[in-house]
Amino acid sequence: MSRKHDVNKEIENEVYCGTLPVLPKERKYGFLDALLVLSGYCIATWSYTQGSYLATLVGFKQLLIGAFLAAIFMLLIYQLPVILSSRYGIDIWIWLRSVFGSNGNKAVTLIIILINFPWYAVCCELFADSMENLLGLFGIQLFNGAHLILSLSCVVVGTIIALRGVTTITWTTRILVPLLLLVGVAVVVVGFTSVPMEAIWNYQPELAGDADKTVNYVLSIEANFAFVITLVGGMAEVPRLCKTERSGFYAGVLGQGAAGSFFVVVGAVMAIAMQYVTGQMVDDPTLMMATLSAPILGLSSLLLVAFANIGTQAVGSYIYGVMLKSTFKKSSYKILVLILGVYVAILCIWGKITEYFGSFLTIGACVYAPLAALLFVDFFMIRKQKLDLKSAYELEGHNAYRYSKGFNIVGIICLALGFVFTLLIYDPINGVIHNKILFMLTPTFASFIFTGVLYYLLSKIPAIRRYIRRDTHAGPDKKPFDRAKTPPRQNIILLPFIWLICKIVTGPYKLEIEKKNMEGIKPPFLVYGSHNSFMDFYVTPLALKPYRANYISELEGFEFFGEWIYRRIGCLGTRKFINDQHLVKNIGKVIKRGDIMVIYPEARYANVGTNSHLTPSIAKLAKLLKVPVVTINMHGNYLQQPIWNLKERKGARLKAELKCVVRPEEVGKLSVDEIFSRISNELQYDEYKYQLENKISIKDEWRAEGLHYPLYRCRKCGKDFAMTSSGSKITCKFCGDSYEMDEYGVLNSTEGKKIHIPDWYEWQRGFVHDEIREGKYKLDIPVRIWALPNSVNFVDCGEGRLIHDNNGFSLEFDNYRSEKHETLVFPAKSMISIHTEYDYRGIYGPCVTLSTYDDTFFIYPTDESRDVFNPTKIQFATEYLGGLYN
Amino acid sequence: MTNDTELESRIDEILKSEKENAIPRMTKKDYIILAVLVGLSLLGIIGGFFL
Numbered sequence: 039m040s041r042k043h044d045v046n047k048e049i050e051n052e053v054y055c056g057t058l059p060v061l062p063k064e065r066k067y068g069f070l071d072a073l074l075v076l077s078g079y080c081i082a083t084w085s086y087t088q089g090s091y092l093a094t095l096v097g098f099k100q101l102l103i104g105a106f107l108a109a110i111f112m113l114l115i116y117q118l119p120v121i122l123s124s125r126y127g128i129d130i131w132i133w134l135r136s137v138f139g140s141n142g143n144k145a146v147t148l149i150i151i152l153i154n155f156p157w158y159a160v161c162c163e164l165f166a167d168s169m170e171n172l173l174g175l176f177g178i179q180l181f182n183g184a185h186l187i188l189s190l191s192c193v194v195v196g197t198i199i200a201l202r203g204v205t206t207i208t209w210t211t212r213i214l215v216p217l218l219l220l221v222g223v224a225v226v227v228v229g230f231t232s233v234p235m236e237a238i239w240n241y242q243p244e245l246a247g248d249a250d251k252t253v254n255y256v257l258s259i260e261a262n263f264a265f266v267i268t269l270v271g272g273m274a275e276v277p278r279l280c281k282t283e284r285s286g287f288y289a290g291v292l293g294q295g296a297a298g299s300f301f302v303v304v305g306a307v308m309a310i311a312m313q314y315v316t317g318q319m320v321d322d323p324t325l326m327m328a329t330l331s332a333p334i335l336g337l338s339s340l341l342l343v344a345f346a347n348i349g350t351q352a353v354g355s356y357i358y359g360v361m362l363k364s365t366f367k368k369s370s371y372k373i374l375v376l377i378l379g380v381y382v383a384i385l386c387i388w389g390k391i392t393e394y395f396g397s398f399l400t401i402g403a404c405v406y407a408p409l410a411a412l413l414f415v416d417f418f419m420i421r422k423q424k425l426d427l428k429s430a431y432e433l434e435g436h437n438a439y440r441y442s443k444g445f446n447i448v449g450i451i452c453l454a455l456g457f458v459f460t461l462l463i464y465d466p467i468n469g470v471i472h473n474k475i476l477f478m479l480t481p482t483f484a485s486f487i488f489t490g491v492l493y494y495l496l497s498k499i500p501a502i503r504r505y506i507r508r509d510t511h512a513g514p515d516k517k518p519f520d521r522a523k524t525p526p527r528q529n530i531i532l533l534p535f536i537w538l539i540c541k542i543v544t545g546p547y548k549l550e551i552e553k554k555n556m557e558g559i560k561p562p563f564l565v566y567g568s569h570n571s572f573m574d575f576y577v578t579p580l581a582l583k584p585y586r587a588n589y590i591s592e593l594e595g596f597e598f599f600g601e602w603i604y605r606r607i608g609c610l611g612t613r614k615f616i617n618d619q620h621l622v623k624n625i626g627k628v629i630k631r632g633d634i635m636v637i638y639p640e641a642r643y644a645n646v647g648t649n650s651h652l653t654p655s656i657a658k659l660a661k662l663l664k665v666p667v668v669t670i671n672m673h674g675n676y677l678q679q680p681i682w683n684l685k686e687r688k689g690a691r692l693k694a695e696l697k698c699v700v701r702p703e704e705v706g707k708l709s710v711d712e713i714f715s716r717i718s719n720e721l722q723y724d725e726y727k728y729q730l731e732n733k734i735s736i737k738d739e740w741r742a743e744g745l746h747y748p749l750y751r752c753r754k755c756g757k758d759f760a761m762t763s764s765g766s767k768i769t770c771k772f773c774g775d776s777y778e779m780d781e782y783g784v785l786n787s788t789e790g791k792k793i794h795i796p797d798w799y800e801w802q803r804g805f806v807h808d809e810i811r812e813g814k815y816k817l818d819i820p821v822r823i824w825a826l827p828n829s830v831n832f833v834d835c836g837e838g839r840l841i842h843d844n845n846g847f848s849l850e851f852d853n854y855r856s857e858k859h860e861t862l863v864f865p866a867k868s869m870i871s872i873h874t875e876y877d878y879r880g881i882y883g884p885c886v887t888l889s890t891y892d893d894t895f896f897i898y899p900t901d902e903s904r905d906v907f908n909p910t911k912i913q914f915a916t917e918y919l920g921g922l923y924n
Numbered sequence: 925m926t927n928d929t930e931l932e933s934r935i936d937e938i939l940k941s942e943k944e945n946a947i948p949r950m951t952k953k954d955y956i957i958l959a960v961l962v963g964l965s966l967l968g969i970i971g972g973f974f975l
Contacts, residue, residue, distance in 0.1 A: 058931060059938045062946040103972040111965035114958055125947055126938055255972060282948040427935045433928065 057364045060127030069285035076293030078211030082350040083164040089305020095254040097242040105302045108262040110295035116410040117290045119417040123274040124286035130274040131364040141444025147365040153402045158354045159385035165192040165347035172340045189386040196351025197379035214349040221339045222304040229307040232330040233314045241310045263482040264403030275357045400466035407482045408456025408489035415490045424513020438509035456489030500600040510831040518892035519828040521620040528586035528608030540576040549692040559698045562629045563666040569638035570676035581696045587634035596829035613889035614873045629663045645748040646799040647676040647725025657714035667700035669720040676725040682876045683744035689736040726783040735781040742766045742779040747876040750908045751802045806914040817842040819903035826894040866919035874909035
């Protein structure tokens with residue numbers, strides 16, 4: 039019983055003073071309690087300091103605007119992401135692990151605490167001042183060192199309250215805040231009654247000769263922005279205990295924007311009244327009460343203010359203690375609160391914290407503004423309110439936020455640039471304005487906007503998006519790619535850059551372009567190209583120069599390079615081996631507006647440098663569009679980077695033959711068969727034959743690595759999936775039969791037998807056809823599935839089962855779209871081939887893809903099925919069953 | 925119950941409650957009010973330049 043109690047207590051402590059997410063049933067705060075606690079956090083005697091500072095800059099009316107409207111404006115924006123704390127029951131520092139990485143977050147937390155926690159030393163100093171004043175009223179003179187003892191006693195008492203936990207904090211603030219509000223009201227009443235009301239209402243500061251009124255107003259707004267934004271680090275502790283998002287959010291906004299700002303105004307009223315009466319601005323309410331009113335009021339307010347300083351110290355220690363606990367989760371909350379107490383005590387002993395308070399405040403704002411912007415953009419625009427909580431808590435096997443050794447380089451760079459950007463606008467130490475236009479936005483707000491926009495734009499760069507969005511499974515973008523969208527023309531401004539890039543990429547391989555029968559051929563026309571490797575996309579634009587063109591691309595290219603740029607360079611997105619009517623319409627639109635439409639009709643890279651069978655539909659399309667047909671047969675592209683090993687082979691040489699096969703005057707006259715025959719004849723190729731004939735020597739020692747993917751069956755023992763490759767050799771794992779790939783791409787056995795790679799490849803195909811005819815072909819394996827719904831992200835669908843037999847494919851898995859366990863069926867006759875990869879993006883290994891109109895499913899083997907999953911064999915079976923060889 | 929098990933079960937419960945909207949969400953109306961407040965505050969700040 040006692041042990042159970044201990045465990046429960048331990049968990050309770052962990053929830054309220056630790057990192058565990060707070061469950062809905064454990065929430066303690068409604069709006070009022072949250073408002074009181076957050077008001078307690080925001081109301082402090084430094085509010086008076088802020089008020090008297092503002093009174094040196096602007097008149098009372100402008101001061102009111104700044105204190106309330108500027109504070110509320112900034113709070114409404116930067117506080118908005120704290121709704122995540124209410125929703126998930128977590129501190130923002132848990133979310134920020136996604137922005138900075140788990141280790142980066144630790145570093146940022148420490149920086150924030152180092153520059154922010156000195157505020158609490160100011161509290162202790164003010165407490166000591168108040169106590170000295172109080173004793174002074176009774177004529178008691180203190181001994182040397184008494185000030186330090188008083189300030190340290192504030193640290194000790196505040197720390198003890200914080201150590202007692204959230205219930206004590208709640209009760210402290212429940213008593214403290216209403217009483218403090220009373221003091222504030224009393225100060226305002228005394229202030230307004232002790233001096234003529236007009237003296238305060240019409241107050242204008244005495245400005246130095248060179249002071250600019252507008253600049254001073256901006257500075258006052260900036261001071262208010264900075265004042266509220268520096269609270270962002272600790273503001274989420276309370277919303278995570280709230281019962282609704284609304285109460286958590288508005289408690290934060292009003293706790294600071296109304297209650298906190300009210301005290302700033304109180305401080306200003308007091309300072310203005312004191313200046314009116316004594317000629318000196320004072321920010322100590324007890325002194326003001328004692329001077330302007332009855333000493334008893336001064337005495338009672340002084341006691342309350344003293345208590346307020348202790349309360350602030352306690353609330354601050356609790357909030358920052360939990361913040362530290364979120365970061366250093368193995369440390370005890372109590373130890374962390376004690377460390378914070380020691381840090382404040384050291385600052386009190388140093389004794390100069392009040393002198394440097396302004397610098398701490400400003401530098402804090404320089405860090406907080408970008409931090410708040412990063413949180414805002416990350417929450418609303420990048421992660422779209424979905425966090426991978428398991429990765430945020432670094433549970434085993436969940437590493438989405440590990441990034442680069444625990445640091446999210448992108449987030450950290452944005453934070454640093456945001457910090458520098460603030461300093462480029464305004465030097466807060468020397469008060470120098472560097473950029474007056476941006477200064478008018480205020481340095482804090484300008485930095486907020488700059489950092490937010492920078493982070494958002496960077497997230498649009500595909501490589502960076504993939505880096506920072508490793509958690510897409512937690513909240514994937516499911517919206518299907520818009521295939522119907524009219525493709526833009528290839529951007530005329532980008533065109534020279536496209537040619538330049540193509541020239542640079544193809545340069546080392548000495549590309550030769552030969553044009554035949556192209557005299558008088560001008561757009562619009564159709565281009566059908568051979569498809570060997572990604573190099574095709576660099577060769578084709580150069581061959582079609584000076585014209586621009588549109589290209590059909592599989593959707594994964596859009597995901598890899600980014601949709602915006604891919605559309606600008608003229609790509610039409612589609613999914614492979616589906617009946618895409620939108621694509622046909624868009625091809626029609628391209629031709630109708632007078633452009634070139636480039637299609638790679640094989641729809642897949644050559645596995646062993648030979649062409650795939652084509653279908654007559656390509657000729658039907660030409661007839662339908664009534665435009666000339668040009669073919670581009672490219673050589674060397676495969677040799678330079680075969681799909682089974684994406685390392686580039688420097689010895690390759692490129693050649694492209696551009697030929698008009700159907701001239702304008704022939705389109706109407708030729709039959710579909712005649713057109714098809716001409717296209718098919720021109721798109722025949724055998725890259726190994728080309729290599730041998732042209733004596734293209736590829737000497738890379740690793741030239742055969744990966745060849746076992748297309749050549750998977752042993753020629754000697756006849757076993758499937760038997761081959762393995764290393765260096766320049768391909769060897770059978772079972773019988774040891776081995777072949778050396780020479781520098782001209784010929785396989786040589788140890789007995790001196792020479793094998794032409796495409797022959798081996800086609801030899802395997804025959805066995806698959808036999809298996810199907812004999813009814814023996816069946817694949818039924820566990821697989822890993824990723825869906826690609828759009829150009830934004832892949833969606834992890836977990837493990838499923840792939841069955842392939844004479845009926846076609848069936849894919850059984852948890853469909854993220856319907857959120858049900860489903861079986862998708864792809865009839866054999868609906869697919870004439872299948873997209874295959876041998877090592878997708880050089881990272882993910884072999885896969886095949888199956889497409890619906892809204893998703894492309896990338897299907898990988900699991901550890902269990904790795905040995906029997908071969909994309910080539912699946913492709914052979916699909917092509918046979920789909921009727922490509924009938 | 926180990927700390928990680930407790931954490932994992934809490935995360936699962938939080939995700940479930942998120943789906944069920946156990947913690948009432950900010951509504952469209954809340955966001956509209958917020959946008960109006962932001963606009964009014966901004967107007968007020970701009971107005972301050974003319975005082």
